[in-house]
Amino acid sequence: xxxxxxxxxxxxxxDHSELRAEVRAFLAETLGPDYGxxxxxxxxxxxxxxxxxxxxxxxxLGMTFPKEYGGHGRSALERYVVVEEMLAxxxxxxxxxxxxxxxxxxxxxxxTEAQKHDILPRIVAGECYxxxxxxxxxxxxxxAAVKTRARRDGDGWRLNGTKIWTTYAQHANYMIVFCRxxxxxxxxxxxxxxxxxxxxxxxxxxxxxxxxxxxxxxxxQFNDVLLPETALxxxxxxxxxQVMGELAFERSGPxxxxxxxxxxxxxxxVLGNAPDQVAQRAIGRLTAHLMVLRHMSRSVAGMLExxxxxxxxxxxxxxxxxLLEQEIxxxxxxxxxxxxxxxxxxxFAQVLARTxxxxxxxxxxxxxxEILRGIIARNLGLR
Amino acid sequence: xxxMIFDTAEHLFSDFAEAGFEAMPVHAEDGATEWMPDLWTxxxxxxxxxxxxxxxxxxYGLPPSCGLGLVRLAASHAIPAxxxxxxxxxxxxxxxxLPLADGPATLACGPQITAQRLQxxxxxxxxxxxxxxxxxxxxxxxxxxxxxxVSEQGFNLxxxxxxxxxxxxxxxxxxxPVSEITFRAIGAVLRAQALAGTLEAxxxxxxxxxxxxxxxGRPIGKFQANQQPLAIAASxxxxxxxxxxxxxxxLPLALTAPDRFITAAAAAKQRAGEAAGMVAGIVHQVxxxxxxxxxxxxxxxxxxxxxxxxxxxxxxxxxxxLGARVASLEPNGFWPFLTWTxxxx
Numbered sequence: 001x002x003x004x005x006x007x008x009x010x011x012x013x014x015d016h017s018e019l020r021a022e023v024r025a026f027l028a029e030t031l032g033p034d035y036g037x038x039x040x041x042x043x044x045x046x047x048x049x050x051x052x053x054x055x056x057x058x059x060x061l062g063m064t065f066p067k068e069y070g071g072h073g074r075s076a077l078e079r080y081v082v083v084e085e086m087l088a089x090x091x092x093x094x095x096x097x098x099x100x101x102x103x104x105x106x107x108x109x110x111x112t113e114a115q116k117h118d119i120l121p122r123i124v125a126g127e128c129y130x131x132x133x134x135x136x137x138x139x140x141x142x143x144a145a146v147k148t149r150a151r152r153d154g155d156g157w158r159l160n161g162t163k164i165w166t167t168y169a170q171h172a173n174y175m176i177v178f179c180r181x182x183x184x185x186x187x188x189x190x191x192x193x194x195x196x197x198x199x200x201x202x203x204x205x206x207x208x209x210x211x212x213x214x215x216x217x218x219x220x221q222f223n224d225v226l227l228p229e230t231a232l233x234x235x236x237x238x239x240x241x242q243v244m245g246e247l248a249f250e251r252s253g254p255x256x257x258x259x260x261x262x263x264x265x266x267x268x269x270v271l272g273n274a275p276d277q278v279a280q281r282a283i284g285r286l287t288a289h290l291m292v293l294r295h296m297s298r299s300v301a302g303m304l305e306x307x308x309x310x311x312x313x314x315x316x317x318x319x320x321x322x323l324l325e326q327e328i329x330x331x332x333x334x335x336x337x338x339x340x341x342x343x344x345x346x347x348f349a350q351v352l353a354r355t356x357x358x359x360x361x362x363x364x365x366x367x368x369x370e371i372l373r374g375i376i377a378r379n380l381g382l383r
Numbered sequence: 384x385x386x387m388i389f390d391t392a393e394h395l396f397s398d399f400a401e402a403g404f405e406a407m408p409v410h411a412e413d414g415a416t417e418w419m420p421d422l423w424t425x426x427x428x429x430x431x432x433x434x435x436x437x438x439x440x441x442x443y444g445l446p447p448s449c450g451l452g453l454v455r456l457a458a459s460h461a462i463p464a465x466x467x468x469x470x471x472x473x474x475x476x477x478x479x480x481l482p483l484a485d486g487p488a489t490l491a492c493g494p495q496i497t498a499q500r501l502q503x504x505x506x507x508x509x510x511x512x513x514x515x516x517x518x519x520x521x522x523x524x525x526x527x528x529x530x531x532x533v534s535e536q537g538f539n540l541x542x543x544x545x546x547x548x549x550x551x552x553x554x555x556x557x558x559x560p561v562s563e564i565t566f567r568a569i570g571a572v573l574r575a576q577a578l579a580g581t582l583e584a585x586x587x588x589x590x591x592x593x594x595x596x597x598x599x600g601r602p603i604g605k606f607q608a609n610q611q612p613l614a615i616a617a618s619x620x621x622x623x624x625x626x627x628x629x630x631x632x633x634l635p636l637a638l639t640a641p642d643r644f645i646t647a648a649a650a651a652k653q654r655a656g657e658a659a660g661m662v663a664g665i666v667h668q669v670x671x672x673x674x675x676x677x678x679x680x681x682x683x684x685x686x687x688x689x690x691x692x693x694x695x696x697x698x699x700x701x702x703x704x705l706g707a708r709v710a711s712l713e714p715n716g717f718w719p720f721l722t723w724t725x726x727x728x
Binding site: 003005006007008009014015017020084088261264265268269271272273274275277279280281282283284285287288289290291292293294295296298299313316319320370372373374376377380381382383 | 583586587590593594604605607609610611613614615617618620621622624625626628629632646647649650651653654657698699701702703704705706707708709710711712714715717718721722724725726
C-alpha cells in the first residue's frame with residue numbers, strides 16, 4: 001500500500017554549475033541592464049527570433065538531440081539548467097519555445113529520417129518555429145473529439161478543419177496537426193499527426209486577442225490544404241498515443257511553476273531588506289514551496305534522462321505549479337499594496353497587472369487543472 | 384542492502400500496526416499510549432536504530448534516505464516508538480565521539496552543560512519516560528545522559544508521550560557536532576518524513592475506502608466530486624515527501640555546511656506541515672462519518688498529522704526563518720539563492 005509515485009533527486013553532479021554560470025553571463029550581456037521586470041513578466045510569451053538565433057549559436061537549443069541531427073547530445077538535466085535560467089531571467093524565448101520543448105522531441109521519436117534531417121538542424125539553429133495543433137472549438141479538454149480531418153488525396157493528403165487557441169501561429173513555420181485520418185468507431189483510433197508547413201496555400205490565420213488585448217492566440221483554418229505524402233508524422237492511426245507523448249513533454253518543464261517569477265522577484269525588490277513580519281512569513285512560505293517544486297521538477301528531468309516515463313510526476317508538478325503561480329499575485333498585492341495599473345507609470349503595479357491578467361491561463365494551457373486531477377485520480381486507482 | 388532493510392522493517396511494522404492502534408487510549412485526554420516492549424526489542428534486533436551510521440561507526444554506511452526512510456515507513460503504519468529520535472541520537476553521539484545510546488533514546492535542548500555536569504529542565508520531550516538515553520544539546524556542547532527525573536508526564540494529540548525531564552547530575556559530554564538551530568532543523572526533518580509517511584497512509588486508506596463504499600449505486604470514488612480532492616491530497620502528499628527527501632539527502636551537510644541543510648529542512652517542514660492540514664481535511668471529508676469514529680483507523684493518522692506539524696517548529700516558524708534569510712539577500716539574489724539551495728542534492 002503505497003502511493004504510486006516518488007520524486008527522487010536527480011543523480012549527483014546534476015547541478016552543472018559551469019553551464020549555469022555561462023548562461024547567466026550570456027543573459028546578463030544579451031538582455032542588458034534595461035531589460036526590466038515588465039519585459040521579464042511576459043514569461044515565455046516574449047517573441048524575439050534574433051534572441052532565439054543567438055541561443056542556437058550558443059548551442060542551447062535542441063540540446064538533447066543527437067549530433068547527427070545537428071543536436072548537442074547533452075543531458076535532460078543540462079537542458080533543464082538552460083531552460084530554468086531563461087525563465088528566471090524572463091528571456092524572450094517564445095519564438096523557439098514549442099519547437100525546442102515538444103515538437104522537436106516528437107519529431108525525434110516519430111519522424112522519418114528525411115523529416116529529422118530537414119527540420120531538427122533548423123530547430124537547433126533557432127530558425128524554425130512551431131505551434132501546437134491540438135485544440136478546436138468543439139475539442140478542448142476532450143481532445144479525442146477533434147473534427148479536423150485529412151483524407152488521402154492522390155499521393156498526398158487533403159486537410160480540412162479549424163484549430164484554435166494556437167499560440168504564435170502567426171510567426172510559426174510549422175504546425176503539428178492532430179486530426180482524424182480514418183473512420184474508426186473508437187474515438188482514439190483513426191487519428192494521426194501531420195506535419196504542416198504553414199506557408200502551404202489554403203491556410204488562414206486569424207488573431208484572437210487575450211483579456212489584455214494582446215495577440216498571442218489565433219484561429220487557424222485549413223481549407224482543402226494539399227499536403228505531400230511525407231507530411232504524415234509517425235504512424236497513421238497512432239495519433240492518440242503520439243499526442244499523449246507530446247503532452248508529456250509539454251507538461252514536464254520548469255515553465256510550469258515559474259510563470260509568475262518576475263512578479264515575485266519584483267515583490268522582493270519592493271520589500272527590500274526589512275519586510276514586516278507578515279511579509280517575511282509570506283515570502284518564506286513561497287520560498288519553501290518554490291524550493292520543493294524545483295526539486296520535483298528537476299526530479300522529472302532526471303527521470304527523462306533515465307528514459308523513465310514521468311508522465312504522472314509531470315502532471316503533479318504542473319498542477320501544484322499552477323497553484324503557486326496563481327497564488328503569487330494574490331500574495332503580492334496583500335503584502336505590498338498597489339493598484340494593479342497597466343502601463344509604464346509604476347513597475348511593480350504594472351508587473352502585478354500583467355501577471356494578474358495572465359494568471360487564468362496558467363491552469364488552462366497544457367491541460368486544465370480538472371483534466372490533470374482526473375489523470376492523478378486515475379493513477380491513484382480511482383474511477 | 385537498502386531494500387532488504389526496508390522489506391524487513393515493512394514486515395515488522397505491518398505486524399505491529401494493529402497492536403499499535405489498539406494501544407491508543409480510548410479517550411484523547413486519557414494520556415499517552417502504552418509502551419510496546421516487544422516492538423522495541425524487535426526494532427533493536429533488526430539493527431534499525433543504527434541505520435544512519437557509517438561502517439566505521441558501527442552502521443552499514445547507507446545514505447541518509449535509508450535511515451530517515453525508516454521513519455517515514457514506521458509512520459505510515461502509525462508505529463508508536465521513538466525510532467526517529469533514536470536514529471538521530473546515535474548519529475549525533477557517533478559524530479561527537481560518544482558511546483551509542485542504550486535502548487530507546489530521545490533528543491532534548493535547554494538544560495545547561497558545564498564540564499561533566501547537566502543541570503536544568505527540558506519539556507515536551509518525545510517518549511521521555513521510556514528513553515534510556517537522552518542526547519542533550521546546549522550551546523556548543525552535547526551530553527549523553529540517562530532520562531533523569533520525569534517531572535511531568537505529558538502527551539500529544541496522537542497520545543504519544545511528551546514529558547518534562549529534569550537533571551542535576553553527571554553526564555558524558557563533548558563538543559557539539561551541530562549548533563542548536565541545526566539540531567532543531569534535524570528534528571524538523573524527522574517530523575517532515577513522519578508526516579510524509581502518515582500522509583501516504585491516509586491517502587491510501589481513503590482511496591481504498593472510496594473504491595469500496597457504495598452510495599447512489601456505485602463506489603463513491605467514481606464521483607468527480609471525490610476524485611478531484613483526492614488528487615489534491617495526493618499532490619500535497621507528493622510535495623511533502625519530495626521536500627522531506629530533499630532535506631534528508633542533505634543531512635550530512637548538517638555536520639559540515641549547515642546553512643544549506645537548515646534551509647532545506649525549513650522548506651521541508653513548512654511544506655509538509657501545510658500539506659498535513661489540507662490532506663487531513665480532505666481524507667475526513669471523503670470518509671464521511673465513519674472516519675470520525677474512535678474505532679476506525681483514520682484517526683490514528685490524522686491525529687498524528689495535527690500533532691507533528693506543530694513539533695520541531697510549525698509552518699510559521701520555518702517560514703519566518705526562510706523569509707528572514709531571503710530578506711538578507713542582495714538585490715536580485717533570490718534566484719541564485721534558490722539554485723544554490725537545490726544544487727547540492
